[in-house]
Amino acid sequence: MRLGILGVLVALLAIFTAPAAQAEDGYDLWLRYRPLDTAAAASYREAIGPVVAGGASPTLKAAADELRRGLGGMLGAPSASSPPVVLGTAADPRIAALRLPLKAAGPEGYLIRTVTLDGRPATVIASDSEAGVLYGAFHFLRLVQTRQPVARLAVASAPKVKVRVLNHWDNLDRTVERGYAGQSIWDWHKLPDWKDGRYVDYARANASLGINGTVLNNVNSKADSLTAPYIAKAAALADVFRPYRIKVYLSARFSAPIEIGGLKTADPLDPAVRAFWKAKADEIYRAVPDFGGFLVKANSEGQPGPQDYGRSHADGANMLAEALAPHGGIVMWRAFVYSNEQPEDRIKQAYNEFVPLDGKFAANVIVQVKNGPLDFQPREPFHPLFGATPRTPLMLEVQITKEYLGFATHLAYLGPMWEETLQADTWRRGKGSTVAKVVEGELFGHELTGMAGVANIGTDRNWSGSHFDQANWYAFGRMAWDPQASARTVAEEWARMTFSNEQAFLEPAVGMMMGSREAVVNYMTPLGLTHLMATGHHYGPGPWVDDLERADWTPFYYHRADARAVGFDRTRTGSDAISQYAPRAAAALLADERDLLWFRRLPWNHRTASGRTLWDELVVRYSLGVDQVAAMRRTWASLAPYVDDERHAEVAAFLAIQQNEAQWWRDACIAYFQSRSQRPLPAGYAPPAHALEDYKALSFPYAPGHH
Amino acid sequence: MRLGILGVLVALLAIFTAPAAQAEDGYDLWLRYRPLDTAAAASYREAIGPVVAGGASPTLKAAADELRRGLGGMLGAPSASSPPVVLGTAADPRIAALRLPLKAAGPEGYLIRTVTLDGRPATVIASDSEAGVLYGAFHFLRLVQTRQPVARLAVASAPKVKVRVLNHWDNLDRTVERGYAGQSIWDWHKLPDWKDGRYVDYARANASLGINGTVLNNVNSKADSLTAPYIAKAAALADVFRPYRIKVYLSARFSAPIEIGGLKTADPLDPAVRAFWKAKADEIYRAVPDFGGFLVKANSEGQPGPQDYGRSHADGANMLAEALAPHGGIVMWRAFVYSNEQPEDRIKQAYNEFVPLDGKFAANVIVQVKNGPLDFQPREPFHPLFGATPRTPLMLEVQITKEYLGFATHLAYLGPMWEETLQADTWRRGKGSTVAKVVEGELFGHELTGMAGVANIGTDRNWSGSHFDQANWYAFGRMAWDPQASARTVAEEWARMTFSNEQAFLEPAVGMMMGSREAVVNYMTPLGLTHLMATGHHYGPGPWVDDLERADWTPFYYHRADARAVGFDRTRTGSDAISQYAPRAAAALLADERDLLWFRRLPWNHRTASGRTLWDELVVRYSLGVDQVAAMRRTWASLAPYVDDERHAEVAAFLAIQQNEAQWWRDACIAYFQSRSQRPLPAGYAPPAHALEDYKALSFPYAPGHH
Numbered sequence A, B: 001m002r003l004g005i006l007g008v009l010v011a012l013l014a015i016f017t018a019p020a021a022q023a024e025d026g027y028d029l030w031l032r033y034r035p036l037d038t039a040a041a042a043s044y045r046e047a048i049g050p051v052v053a054g055g056a057s058p059t060l061k062a063a064a065d066e067l068r069r070g071l072g073g074m075l076g077a078p079s080a081s082s083p084p085v086v087l088g089t090a091a092d093p094r095i096a097a098l099r100l101p102l103k104a105a106g107p108e109g110y111l112i113r114t115v116t117l118d119g120r121p122a123t124v125i126a127s128d129s130e131a132g133v134l135y136g137a138f139h140f141l142r143l144v145q146t147r148q149p150v151a152r153l154a155v156a157s158a159p160k161v162k163v164r165v166l167n168h169w170d171n172l173d174r175t176v177e178r179g180y181a182g183q184s185i186w187d188w189h190k191l192p193d194w195k196d197g198r199y200v201d202y203a204r205a206n207a208s209l210g211i212n213g214t215v216l217n218n219v220n221s222k223a224d225s226l227t228a229p230y231i232a233k234a235a236a237l238a239d240v241f242r243p244y245r246i247k248v249y250l251s252a253r254f255s256a257p258i259e260i261g262g263l264k265t266a267d268p269l270d271p272a273v274r275a276f277w278k279a280k281a282d283e284i285y286r287a288v289p290d291f292g293g294f295l296v297k298a299n300s301e302g303q304p305g306p307q308d309y310g311r312s313h314a315d316g317a318n319m320l321a322e323a324l325a326p327h328g329g330i331v332m333w334r335a336f337v338y339s340n341e342q343p344e345d346r347i348k349q350a351y352n353e354f355v356p357l358d359g360k361f362a363a364n365v366i367v368q369v370k371n372g373p374l375d376f377q378p379r380e381p382f383h384p385l386f387g388a389t390p391r392t393p394l395m396l397e398v399q400i401t402k403e404y405l406g407f408a409t410h411l412a413y414l415g416p417m418w419e420e421t422l423q424a425d426t427w428r429r430g431k432g433s434t435v436a437k438v439v440e441g442e443l444f445g446h447e448l449t450g451m452a453g454v455a456n457i458g459t460d461r462n463w464s465g466s467h468f469d470q471a472n473w474y475a476f477g478r479m480a481w482d483p484q485a486s487a488r489t490v491a492e493e494w495a496r497m498t499f500s501n502e503q504a505f506l507e508p509a510v511g512m513m514m515g516s517r518e519a520v521v522n523y524m525t526p527l528g529l530t531h532l533m534a535t536g537h538h539y540g541p542g543p544w545v546d547d548l549e550r551a552d553w554t555p556f557y558y559h560r561a562d563a564r565a566v567g568f569d570r571t572r573t574g575s576d577a578i579s580q581y582a583p584r585a586a587a588a589l590l591a592d593e594r595d596l597l598w599f600r601r602l603p604w605n606h607r608t609a610s611g612r613t614l615w616d617e618l619v620v621r622y623s624l625g626v627d628q629v630a631a632m633r634r635t636w637a638s639l640a641p642y643v644d645d646e647r648h649a650e651v652a653a654f655l656a657i658q659q660n661e662a663q664w665w666r667d668a669c670i671a672y673f674q675s676r677s678q679r680p681l682p683a684g685y686a687p688p689a690h691a692l693e694d695y696k697a698l699s700f701p702y703a704p705g706h707h
Helices: A001-020 A038-047 A058-077 A093-097 A130-145 A199-210 A228-244 A271-286 A313-327 A347-355 A415-422 A436-438 A471-481 A487-498 A503-524 A553-557 A584-590 A593-599 A616-639 A645-676 A691-695 B002-022 B040-046 B058-075 B093-097 B130-144 B196-207 B228-244 B271-289 B314-325 B345-358 B415-420 B435-439 B468-483 B487-498 B501-524 B555-559 B583-591 B593-600 B616-638 B645-677 B694-697
Strands: A051-053 A084-087 A112-119 A120-127 A154-157 A163-168 A213-215 A245-252 A293-294 A329-333 A365-370 A394-398 A449-452 B051-053 B085-089 B110-117 B118-128 B154-157 B165-168 B213-215 B247-252 B292-298 B330-334 B365-370 B395-397 B450-454
Touching: A038 A058, A038 A593, A038 B085, A051 A058, A051 B645, A058 A130, A058 A199, A058 A228, A084 A130, A112 A130, A112 B002, A112 B593, A130 A154, A130 A199, A130 A329, A130 A415, A130 A487, A163 A329, A199 A228, A199 A471, A228 A245, A228 A271, A271 A313, A293 A313, A313 A329, A313 A347, A313 A365, A394 A415, A394 A436, A415 A436, A415 A487, A415 A503, A449 A471, A449 B616, A471 A487, A487 A503, A503 A616, A503 A645, A553 B616, A584 A593, A584 B213, A593 B130, A616 A645, A645 A691, B040 B058, B051 B058, B058 B130, B058 B196, B085 B093, B085 B130, B093 B330, B110 B130, B118 B130, B130 B154, B130 B196, B130 B487, B165 B330, B165 B415, B165 B468, B196 B228, B228 B247, B228 B271, B228 B487, B271 B314, B292 B314, B314 B330, B314 B345, B314 B365, B365 B450, B415 B468, B415 B487, B415 B501, B468 B487, B487 B501, B501 B616, B583 B593, B616 B645, B645 B694
Parallel strands: A051 A084, A084 A120, A163 A213, A163 A449, A213 A245, A245 A293, A293 A329, A329 A365, A365 A394, A394 A449, B051 B085, B085 B118, B165 B213, B165 B450, B213 B247, B247 B292, B292 B330, B330 B365, B365 B395, B395 B450
Antiparallel strands: A112 A120, A112 A154, B110 B118, B110 B154
16 A cells, blocks of 8 residues: 555656656756755755745845755755755844854855854855855855765855956847847847746846846947836846846947937037936936946947047047946946958957057946957957056956857857966066956956856747857856856866766766867867858858958958968068067967967968978868867767757757868868869868859858847 | 655655746647646546557657647556557558448548447547547547546547648748747758757647648748758758648749749749749659648739739749649638739729639639738728639638737737638628638538638747737637637637636636737727728837828828718728628628728718717727726736736736737827817716827837838
8 A cells, every 4th residue: 555655656756757857958057956866865965954044135035045946956855953054144143143254255255164053053155245145055056066065164255357247249129149049038028017037047047157247238239228118128127137136237329319319419528428428327227226337339340439529439438437437337348449441450450449548448447358359269369458458457258159159059168268368378467467367457456357258148948049058158157257267177067067967977078068169160260260251140161252341351351361371470570460469478379379370371381380281281170170070979979878868969969060060161161272272182181072162152141140 | 654755755746846837838838738636637547548559650659649648647647447548540450340430520530439449448539541530639638638528429520621721921030020929930040950849849739729731931931942951941840740740831932933043034924934833843842742832922012923924813823833733732822912003992902803813723722811801900801802702712811920919918819800700791602601611612612721820939938929829829720620610619628728627717717818809909990990000010009100102001091080080981982892792791891880980981970889979989999998908907817816826927917018008009099089080088088198299209119020
């Protein structure tokens, strides 16, 4: 009889677990909280008792709810006899009585400690701020998710960067520029009346990483987003995000005073324009008291800006800063500017524009600089502005969405790319003057610091368009919290939480992730080649394109291949872009073959480090990239025992697409460059599958992300 | 101890049911299969034993899998001692031995009978075709889902219409024209390599209703969809749909021979053009052996067509029909044509164009006619073509997506609207010559019959943009199967499967649904007013618009309100559109006050049936519409005990939006018409909340669905 009841209940369990298994569709991201195996759960239940919240504020409630949800999911109901998890700030007398060094942990930092409370052991998650408590709660969950010991904890963590924001290139019609994960998750049309439940999960995911801000709309912005109806919509989102300590920011269109203000000018020195922005800032803060500020793309790729009126970027930024300052808001002013009208090498222009403005920006302005001087290519040398503006805080902008690295279907973990930039040495204050130290504010002593990631988030069920692209969102958040974080450590952490804690899974999976971006570099743009993609949508190769309205939008501008040589001479004999770096940094860059053709124009018979000619080496690298993807497919196939069928099949299908497209990139680029070099392929390397003209004839008018 | 185990298991159950509850997000549509309460489940388990499939074909497997999934979900594991559910065709000897009248049930029909098999009771689901078995399986599940008895069954059902298709107005860039439920579910960019699991669920949902075809792309089509890469993508979808007996169709762009065929003309009498289409059809059938055929919008709203070459619609349709005929494909040729270049009343033009062509179409052509002569307005009289082409089969096109009935947020169940059209009497062969009989082919003895529904499906988690809009997809399928179906019966069936079988829920919920469309008519376009919506996106009211590039796109064209009168005279003294109907039908339409201003231009002081003046009646009706929505909100609020929190909250939020927008429609229309009539509001009726100019100033550049 007892077995009978058991049997029925087990059968019922089987029914109820079916939907739970179905839910392995990626929606839960790295916050899956699936039940641990019995032994592990029992062990953790001895160390982790009930959650005790130290207050009823929305943020403390969010932290406690998340702990209960996560621990309940992983461990089941807690035992009242196990050490409680107590969370709170110093406002809670229980926490205060512990006399923990909360101030020292920093304004958003936290401590997690095993302590004695009321004569019994307890785990305390404490912070000077409610935000810190929230972050600490996610940290504690992460310990269980990644199977770390929790019995004797003495954790302290604090963000090294102040502004950790996503940049959504989301348009008001729900298209997403360079988005490969469906529509914008912002349902502007139904806001503010309908707040989709997904907004809360978005906030949870970001808070779990310490992301504390989000720019809702595209940097190529519409003035409409600053009108009253859209301010109300943004305010509704801000209300949802507030408990999770995520501030809302808006991209501001510089010409808004004309478009929605009824003015004839947007001249930043015009008093009426200044009054417009002041009133607009006041209006926004009435609706969103903790509004973060403006992100601005000005005088760049056709966007309006202060230069339309003969004013400088500093004039423009400072005007907005003045409007925001009384409310505590900031201006993030993008340095991504270049002009076709001047003959200067495109990649030199941002430096030339901004270095002379150093020291001229208001205190609440931070200049947002891409990782490299071109535009989010698979590999670029670090941006020469880093380290070159001692009196101007710079924030790093990276692109999480993979505009240039294979959209959603290519598996490319970007942690190593960002690590490469962050660990690059600018040498501006001697050895060790890394980009990370610039970003952290340490190199020049700036208080205002930041990192921005162009989001890869959309309405796709798995948020990011592919399961592995979730890792890039994750890595951005973790590296914005700590720019010194190891890309490998972050990858393993993510893989544990997202897929499996089994070592037999982790070693191959993390290895595959760590090598994946270099594979893309190889099959797309090896040896310092860059910007070879097709025009507009950027889907697939287009190295032959040489006749667009702007020369610096063509691939040919960047590689200049002819019968004799290939590459862009940026040494003293060429554009001398190399001189924008400190001498020791320049020397290191010139010595690095990974940037070879970025800085130098070389004959096809140039001898590379491998001993092969440049031409042969190019073919070898392109081919290696394809082989690397093939190896990734084999690795993933071998991991089937550790991954649910649904996610495994999708990743496998995407890897198959990636292999096809890697081959296409390799073949099309070799066919094209061979048409220039007129050289034979090295022995053992297959010729392209099709003729060059066939690759040129391909057309993809409906490729995604091109809006 | 036993209780201890029980307790633990119950706790585990609680944990596992949490994700299951979370899954009440609408994704499962009416195929929810949630566990029945214990008593009901036990009772059904006595009558329903294991599922026994009569064959291993993909369709029989799909039917058996669905039964196991559905019965397993609702009832748990079956008892081996209960009567089995045996399904199959006459090809199965067990079925054949029963000598059931399967041929008589029709090619897609089925029987569900309680029989004696091997000396034991059994339920048999049998059909002459595998498709019929599949439909029967869903019918049997529906019996359990709606809590009908299943012990002594003698069910026979067969579709009364042959071609039951969805029309997706989905573009290749994944925008959806008049779509309010996210992006197109067709991920063209990743097809054919990646087949989203959602495609299977789409097929299941359609098969459950007997829908047997889908037109993948927008009638405003691109020739690209007929190129080799897109044929391969469509073939991948066809492969997924085939087990569910859903044929793929494509919208064909008439000028494709020029755009992708390298020809200088698309003249349907040109031999090269004919050869192009023949080769194209052959190419498609090589990839999709059961391809359904083409849907064509020609010489309509700027689309190319045979009239560009001085040829008729019949010439164009027959050319395509000739190319498809050897493969068994059909042409669905839309009658939605009108031209600004002729002064004729727009709503008369389709009739004038197509009646003279009666008898000139090839045997595999069917003309697709909208329910009314204008364009899917909240109410229109039935289209006069129905009954007017004895020698030409007509299929009915209805719009499931609510372009003109409040997008996704307004609750408007369309069953009553379609029932109104289907039950309308054309009087073409005497009394009872209903539109339904034309559509069923019965009136004139046509074999080729069809119904098309413009889909409201997108990537939104709940498929249709709102939970209640799922009912319109459902009702379309059920009414395409049986055009005589009662809208109320269908609504109740859907409400049972989607929400609850409790009578206390069903009566108010179904009542609310049944009245909902009339509420929309009242607050948008009462008394035969029509086409009053804003331009382009059609979001909100715009009765004042009178200056578009085409007069017949303006609201003013339709209402012609001035100080004296309002309405469009379509009697003999006006455009005489009424004469396109049979005399008895015309008399009925003229006598129906619901179509008053559709057919007649009347002075504001015209006395209506209520005894009120036309002006007063208009205000009363507009106000009533708002009151009706307020009542729907109250009803829904009272149903909270029967609905999960998540869906209840979303419906409630949408009803709040609907009430606001109903008020906006009422106020803006009254403000505008009052500016014409110059009459006071009847006593007790509130003036509009804002001035007319305020309503006119509203602008919605990013409203959805306008592509």
